[in-house]
Amino acid sequence: METEGFPRADEALRLIAAAVGAARLYPPASALPQEAIARFTTRANELAASGPLRYAVDPHGFRLGTTNLAAGQSQVVALAETLHSMQVGQLVFVPGIKESEAAGFVNLCLREAADVRSTGGARAALVSTAVSHIAVIEVSLRASEEGGLAGVDLTAAPLDEIAERVAQAAAQREESAAHGPAIDEVAEAIGKLEDATRELAMERVAAAMMRLDEATRTRVLAMALSADTQGRRMEGMLSVVARMKPAALARLLKLSAAQAGADPRRIAQALQLPPETARLLQMMLNPTASVEPDFELSTTAQAETIAEIIATDTDNSDIERQVAVASPTLTSGRALATATAVSRVRLDLDTVKAMGEVLPQAARDGAFSTIREALRRLDEIEAEPTLRDAVESARSMLSDPLVLRDVCRSPITDADAAIAGEILHAAGPAGAEALLESYVRAGEPRRSLLRPILRGMSESVLGVARQRMRTADPQLAVAIVHVLPSLGDARAIPLIAEAINNLDEQVRFAAVSSLATVSTADAEAALVRAINHREPETQRHVVREIGRARIASAVPALWRALEDLNIFQRTYETRKDIVGSLELIGTPEAEKALRRFAQRSLVVGRKTRELKYRAVHAAESMANKRGVGAP
């Protein structure tokens, strides 16, 4: 892979640049340059062991492919500038570098560029000093000193030129092979190259093969495979062919095999392929996958049909819906279901922890059926002693107040509500608190879902309600008082009755109204007791609510209150309310009480007279309703 060699390529560059730098800075007698050269030699051989290191030389740096190496390092930059001034376009290291070769390269870098250029060039300079494992490729089209392939420098010439020469070499070889030992010019040309450039040259020749037309390419291979009178093939050409890229080689082998009526794998055996290439080649020589029969595809072109289908916008299924709910934050239920499923495959501490982690969010998101499955599974897992604590811990994740609050808000079906109830019940007082708070704040639709849960948890809810009514702000207390009758629990009555003595008037009023909605003896008795409330406005409210609720059992108490009220106190409004309530109650006893009041002889003041008149009028009205005349 391209980037895998970067660190080692980087290191080799830095070391050689350091060696050149040391040679520049220190006198020849100093040991430092030689030490730097030794370091480079040792390390470069190690680094190049897995493959040649080839650098492109830019005016101010080196590249491997498109990646700049050792950027910003001044010694490396200086080396690049030196080589560039000598018209060097590539620098190559191959394994087997000797210290003398490294020293030869360093000496080259110390020379004046003009001098190097005028005396044959950098490459020739290295070759002349027996440096073969370090090579430079110049950018000028200078033929190698040994003549290359018919004068074409295989390391630098244009590929088209090389291709032409290669084809000619193959043809010439075939001609000579008919009469005796064949001349393999390709092998000769490559053999004359220094070690560092040999591989590069072969790769370039292999690339040049692709510039030939296919027929010529196939013919060249065929010619290379044919034996001369001594049974030898054109090994130089075959070694080049072995360096073709795998797919290109596979195609060439198939075409050649088709022409020769042979198996391409047999032809491949004539090539000395690197193991990796051989393996890939074997894969590539497998027949192409035929999908038509397996997938019932038409063998004719599908493209137009598919384009038509794509162009019609109607078949997008419900993709918009899926995108809308795709957010990971909405998948807690799914995550819990997955964790639960995984627990059936592999049960361990991590599985239970994973379930516990997801439970709270799933509860908050209302994934109730999944939660039920998970809780059931936890019940099963609890039987495993080593996991008992983990199970408990997982369950306790549902006791968080915020989670419980969301559990109350999430259900949208009765079934969900039932499961929510299980969760709240399991959470104990915290669950009751969350439930009560949610209930008081909710509208009727939600209340209707929560009501069964509320009733099922009435005891714990009452405990919470008692506490809250003592400490909460009046508005909340009012709301709780209104809610308590929904519990359907007789134990709520004393709590409501207690609230009639609350310090806040609104709470007292709410308690009275709340009791009036409950048609039980206890509630009525509490209201009757409250007729004598010390606070006048509350008293009046009690009286009115008794009338509205038509509590017949309150008549004696109302009569007593009517009678007992001190005429010197400002009790007109109260007595008026009593009269009104007695009228609303409408029983014979109530009528009798009114008539008795009306018949009182001592009437002082206009208001009292008015009250008397009201009582008379009310009694008559009640009598008329019953169809009985006044006595």
Add this chain to the structure above:
Amino acid sequence: MTDTPYRPENEGPLASPAQIAAEAAEPSAGMVAVRAPFATPEKLGRARDMVRTLAVAYANAALYPTTHPLVASSLEDLAAAVNDLGEFGFEAVTLNIYKKTLFVENQVFPEESVTYRKLIEDLLARGISAVTFARGLTPAEGATLIELLGDPRITDIQDARAFLETRGVSGVTVAETSSLDEAGNEARNKEVRARARESYDTGVTAMRDIEAQAKLGRAMEVGSLQRVVESMLDNLLQDPAAVLGLTAIKGHDDYTLNHSLNVCILALSLGSALGLSAEELHSLGLAALLYDIGKVRIPEDVLMKAGPLTAEEWQLVKRHTEEGADLLKRIQLADKMPMIVAYEHHQRHDLMGYPEPAAGAEQHLFSKIVGVCDAYDAMTTMRPFRREIRPDKALAVLMQGRGKAYDPGVTKSLVAMLGIYPMGAVVKLDDGTVAVVYRVNNDDLLHPRVKVLCDPVGRWLESPEVLDLRVINVETGLPVSAIVDCIPAVEAGVDDIWQYL
């Protein structure tokens, strides 16, 4: 319980996922990302009107004096057509000429390229390859442009610009290169491409580490993978093609690693096309990298077996989904999508896959995306035991399977995104040349941009040339070149597809 004052009108119930979905299913809800500039017939019609009115105005001006009512009304029509496009959000719209073929923005208009040949030729003669009309174009400005086109003294772009400038025209701008010309974008694309490749290689290394951690039973550190996803997304935003092209890298040594990266890239591209948010894409990307991690627990000789699997071996292989979810349950992440996708990705759209889903369950969208991308990349990758399927056939297989193995909407979106002939597909043109699909043209999936690799006799070209197959021969009105066949890269002798993308 909180001590905040009680207010009876406090918050209502939380919206459930089903409710959110119901709202989103409303007709007015956002659609998937528009793939071509004029993706709807109405938009296309308006673009066509703009071209027609320009051509008509030009033709009328050639026949009649500028004061003639016909000329005046055609200029008004032109201004109206430009402003009509503004209603679709086009604050400016550009008419491009590329190789004598007419494009509006990046959408080809083949018929108009032939019908309005004179207009095209005269624009080119003035050194103009692109004309941009701004919203609010006035008839007077249109008249100035027409006058410019009719002035033979103007022969280059500088003169053309000066002509407009001196007459105070701001609603029309002209350029000498069209946005379709490759050269201008090449340098920028190269940089993004290099960065994308670096991210890819980093991703392979990171996946290798994760696999090693998983095999040793150690906790997996996914931070490095999250960075890979982030980097991929950054590159995707800048140049989607550069990232998508990476899926042409088919590592034979590290099949699993390369495959995971490829699936991640495909999934991110598809997710982006579907309109997922940045947060969702991050989640999808991580899930797409880790979905097959369960395979570390399957014996390699079973996974790599050349022949058919026995029933027991098949059961073993199927377990990789549950094993993957088991491995991923441990990673310390609030986002549980990797675990979910690892579990679900083989369940299929029709829920006939494995592991058996719960009653009423549905595959998550991310699982569907990963499932279809997994299938596509697996089919198009050569394995020791079977050759690859060429990309167009692989897409046909997916289309065949929509509604069954694959979600119809997801599958169609994938095909629309990749193109009928996806990037990296090797094709044969009608002149016998072999090319690789370089870029998909979203407005015309059957006519992508290709890089010609070798000539009809098999000679490989030194510098592959980019051909836009939408380009029209103005004499015949037909495309200059057309694809006659798609061939497997190996059959064509093409290595390292990625280098051409």
